[in-house]
Amino acid sequence: MNVHTYEKVWLIGAMVLIVGFIVTITYGSVGLGIAMVDDSEETIEPSELDEDERFADPRVEQVGENEYEAYVVAQTFIFQPDPIEVPSGSEVTFYVTSPDVIHSFSIVGTNVNTMVIPGEVATMTVEFDEAGEYGVVCNEYCGSGHHTMEGELHVVPDEEFDMTELSVEADDEVETGDEATIEVEVENRMLEALETAVTLEIGDETLEEDVTIDGGETETTTFTIDSADLGEGDHDWTVTVDDYEDSGTLTVTDELEEDDDE
Amino acid sequence: MRISKAGLLVVLALLAPLLVELRTVLSWVNVELTVLETAVVGAALVVVILVWAFLPENGDGKTAEGDASSEN
Amino acid sequence: MSNAYIDDFPAEAKLVRTAFYSSFLALALGGVFGIIQTLHRTGYYRFIDSADYYTVLTAHGVFLVISFTIFFLVGVFTWAITTSLDRGVEDLRFTWGWYGLMAIGITLSGVAILAGFTDATDISASVLFTFYAPLQAHPMFYLGLVLFVVGTWLAGADWFRSWWAWKQENPDARIPLPTFMVLTTMLMWYIATLGVAAAILLFLLPWSLGLVDSVNPLLTRTLFWFFGHPVVYFWLMPAYMMWYIMLPKVSGGKLFSDPLARVVFVLFLILSVPTGIHHQYLDPGIAEGFKFIAMTNTMFLLLPSLLTAFTVVASMEHGARQRGGEGYFGWLTALPWRDPVFTGMALAGLMFAAAGFSGMINAGMNINYLVHNTFWVVGHFHLTVGTAVALTFMAVTYWFLPQITGRALWSRSVALGQVVLWFVGMTFMSNAMHRGGLLGVPRRTAEPQYDGFEFEAAVGSMGELQAQIALGGILLTLSLVLFFANVFGTALNGRSDELPANEYAGTLSGPEDAPLVLDNLKLWTAIAVVLVIFAYTFPLLSIVDRGGLFGPDINPLPVSLETVHLLAFVLESHATGALESIAWLGVSR
Known part of the structure; x- marks a missing residue:
């Protein structure tokens, strides 16, 4: 030839x-x-994500000093959690799965991009050096609302990042003379301890208590307020922990009147 | 004419990818053209090519290409 | 009396004509859906609901890449077999039989898709060309595809039958080049379609009929891509055939090398199928090693295309020099640019070179993260199937129409304008698609406009990219209008007695220079099958092992694959390496 x-x-x-x-x-x-997205993760039953310890509650978890894991569910036509928040300077491993059809998890303008196939868990480890906000899109056709499927990823400056969760249980109504309690639960989902203060504002009063919450722990602060000091009527209150806030209204009623009514 | 009409058409068509990519290439050297500027550059190139194509051949040695294509 | 195809083979010319007209009908429908999509996506004109966009997209995809390309292919291949063997088909009823099966099949699928526009029936198939489960189409869609593919299988059988009959009468002759190209392409097609046949017959059709409850989405997806990559070569091979046997002739010369043309088609036969996993680089559930195998095979597939680039350009240069062209580049002006057949194919080839570069990016396993499923990919395949294939088909149509209708072409000038307009339109559209993809704009979406964020263009703006796409789409639509004007105009012309003869290019280096082993189709098929087994057995077993045949937790196969992964990888690398060197030595000897 x-x-x-x-x-x-x-x-x-x-x-x-x-x-x-x-x-x-x-x-x-x-x-x-x-590394390529691969078969390192076990398969998962798509119809039972509700009972899965990672995906029942889609969230970000801290697993090391600067290491985080994000459990993400892509489904028609949303991503959960949304937005996803991670600190700058961190290494984040995404675990993404779908309960219904094939989607993708693609962070716009970056090379973070994976298919999301029901029954499989896609994993990608990504380093986020700088703070910024990114769009997340599904770039695989997933049904008639495909074009509305979007989410956001916020890379928060390291020093502003926390994983604090605030929940407040407060009396709605007390009789004059009784004590009202406002119970503040602060959960610190980071690994290191959190030193902060819990502040309650009610009426003209401001109460503050310093707390130190170990990593992964929940601290409960209970504020007790003498309703007589507040007087009869509606009193708005606000609980603040760092940037988190919860508020409500406490109603103080006249004991005698109520008795008469009955 | 120095080039066949069909040849001229193809040369003009080939300007399209050149112009479209020109903006990207120039941005590497920090020259950012707007669409209008690109269009002006394009129009100028078209005029240059047309003038060249319609200039009479005067046998000054530069017309070998034109000769070969004239048989089309 | 002229010597056109219709004079020599009137009955076959009728079949080729029918196949071409079927193809053009699909092209017209696909074009209409294309412009609706372009204007909708870019936001310039939206008159359909965004939910219906996906029905439009399914129709655009299926009609263009299945009906338009493959009907054209069967026409070209029938012409190639009958012309190069110089014998009519063995049994005309059989030939019309497979054509009928294909037509019925695509009609069923097409009706299922178009029914998605109306609420009058609950039939719909807005599952796009890839029909990934768990998205489910009406059974009629799957059934139609099966009939269509079976039709192509029978068409292949028809061509093999002609070749066997010819071989009885010419026992010592080399297989004529066009026939060789048809046969190797069909062998590749038989292997490739096993994947889609299995996906549909074993899983998707029973599932859509309610006979089984669930499917394993990764399995059906992998079986789709088993077929989904080689199908692009099925579209491309008739275009390659035209570049090898038609382009040199219209350039005024001869094909540079018959043996290398054979090598190229053999390489496509053996390497087309074991590459499909490169569409699944980002799929969870497939080991990195399997992706690496697909990547190396894909890279070696560049070889036949690079060889083709050489041969095509060399043949054109030869033609130009026969026409009096001189100088290093001066010969370019001696080419017959006035001829739309030539200009269309040359421009298509040029765009295919650009497509090759974006394809190399796609094939790069790790850089694929950046472009996977973005608009970039759409830009890429509008250069490959949308230009290299479609523009070549339209260009050679201007040669074929007189041959199969017996009528002179309506207007050569309109034809020339049409192919040039396609080139310009596609330049605008594809460039913007590629650039949009780099910004992260997804493919396959009705409205790439999001609430929470914006795409940031490095050069220009998103608005400019959208405008460029719309402009390109409009130019392409105009080009199609010109094309159909010529098809109709030619059909209305009177019968001409002065048609060019039915001929294809001769060769500078003929089949006598090609080693006999190149014609050993059994050997190449065996190697192709072995490579497919290496590349696919273990991924498929692993997928079934992980996710079950019919979805998670059903029928797990008791196979442990930990060690097998590695073994498969080692075997495959060696086999590929050995084959490449054999092929390479074979060539350079």
Whole structure:
């Protein structure tokens, strides 16, 4: 078989190009550590995500000093959680699955991009160096509302990031003279301890208590208020812990009147 | 004419990808053209090519290409 | 009396004509849906509900990449077999039989898709061309696809039958090049369609009929891509055939090398199928090793395309020099640019080179993260199937129409304008699609406008990209209008007695230079099958093992695959390496 000299040169050039591509891609995988989405995760029953310890409550968890795990559910036509919040300078591993059809989880303008297949859990580990806000889109057709499927990822500056959760249980109504209680539960989902103050404002009063909450723990602060000091009527209250706030109204009623009514 | 009419048509068509990519390439050297500026550059190039194509051939040695295409 | 195809093979010309007209009908429908989509997506004109966009998109995809391309292919291949073997089909009833089956099949699928526009029936199939489960279409959609594919299988059988009959009479002759191309392409197609046949017959059709409750989405998806990648070569091979046997002729010369053309088609036969997993680089549930195998195979698939680039350009240069072209680049002006057949194919080839570059990016396993499922991919395949294939088909149509209708082409000037307009329109559209993809704009969406964030363009703005896409789409639509004007105009012309003869290009280096082993179709098929087994057995077993045949927790196979993964990888790398070197040595000897 006779092959023209130019054609031989071309052929050799083509082979060099091809081998060169394979070498650079291998270098990307091995040298730079760009891992592919793979089969490292166990399969999952798509119809039973509600009972799964990771996906029943889609959330971000801290697993190391600067390491976080995000459990994300992509379903028609939303992402949960939304927005996803992680601190800057962190390494985040996303675990993404779907209870219904095939979706994708793609952070716009980055190379964070994976298919989300029901029954499979996609994982990707990503480093977020700088703070910023990104859009999240589904880029696989998933049904008639596909174009509305979007979410957000907020990379919060490291020093502003926390995983504090505030919940308040307060009396709605007390009789004059009785004590009203406002119970404030503060959960610190970070690993390191949180030093902060719980502040209650009610009427003209401001009560404050310093708390230290160990990593992964919940502290309860109970404020007791003498309703006589407030007087009869509606009193708005606000509980503040760092940037979190909860508020409500306490009604102080006249004991005697109520008795008369009955 | 220095080039066949069909040849001229193809040359003008090939301007399209050149112009479209030109903006991207220029942005690498921090020259950002607007659409209007790109269109002006495009129109100027079209005029240059047309003038070149319709200039009479005067056998000054630059017309070898035109000769070859004239048979079309 | 002229020597056109219709004079030599009137009955076959009728079949080719019917296949072409079927193809053009699909092209017209696909074009209409294309412009609706372009204007809707870019936001310039929305008259359908965004939910219906996906029905439009399904129709655009299926009509263009299944009906338009494959009906054209069966026409070209029938012409190629009958012309190069110089014999009519063996049994005309059989030939019309497979055509009928294909037509019925695509009609069923098409009706299922279009029924999605009306609420009068509950039939719909807005599942896009890829029909990924758990999205479910009406059974009629799947059934139609099966009949269509079976039709193509029988068409292949028809062409093999012609070849066997010819071989009885010419026992020592080399397989004529066009026939060789048809046969290798069909062998590839038989292997490739096993995937989609299995996906539909074993899983999707029973599931849509309610016979089984669930499917394993990763399994049906993987079986789809088993077929989904080689199908692009099925579209491309008739275009390649035209570049090899038609382009040199219209350039005024001969094909540079017959043996290398055979090598190219053999490489496509053996390497087309074991690459499908490169569409699944980002799928969870498939090990990285399997993706790596698909990546290396894909990269080696660049070889036949790069060889084609050389041969095509060399053949054109040869033609130009026969026409008096001189100089390093001066010969370019000696090419027959006035001829729409030539210009269309040359521009298609040029765009295919650009498509090759964006394809190399797609194939790069890790850089794929950036572009996977973005608008970039849409830009890529509008250059491949949307230009390299479609523009080549439209260009050669201007040669074929007189051959199969017996009428002179209505207007060569309109034809030239049409192919150039397609090139310009696609330049605008595809460039903006590629750039949009780099910004993260997704493909397959009715409204790429989101509430929570905006895409940030590096150069220009999103608005400019949208405008560029709309402009491109409008130019492409105009180009289609010109194309159909010529098809109709030609059909209305009177019968002409002065048609060019039915011929294809001769060769500078003929089949006598090709090693005999190249014609050993059994050998190449065996190698192709072995490569497919290497590339797919273990991924498929692993997927079934993980997720069950019919979905999670059903029928798990008691197979442990931990060690097998590694073994498969090692075997495959060696086999591929060995094959490449064989092919390479074979060529350079």
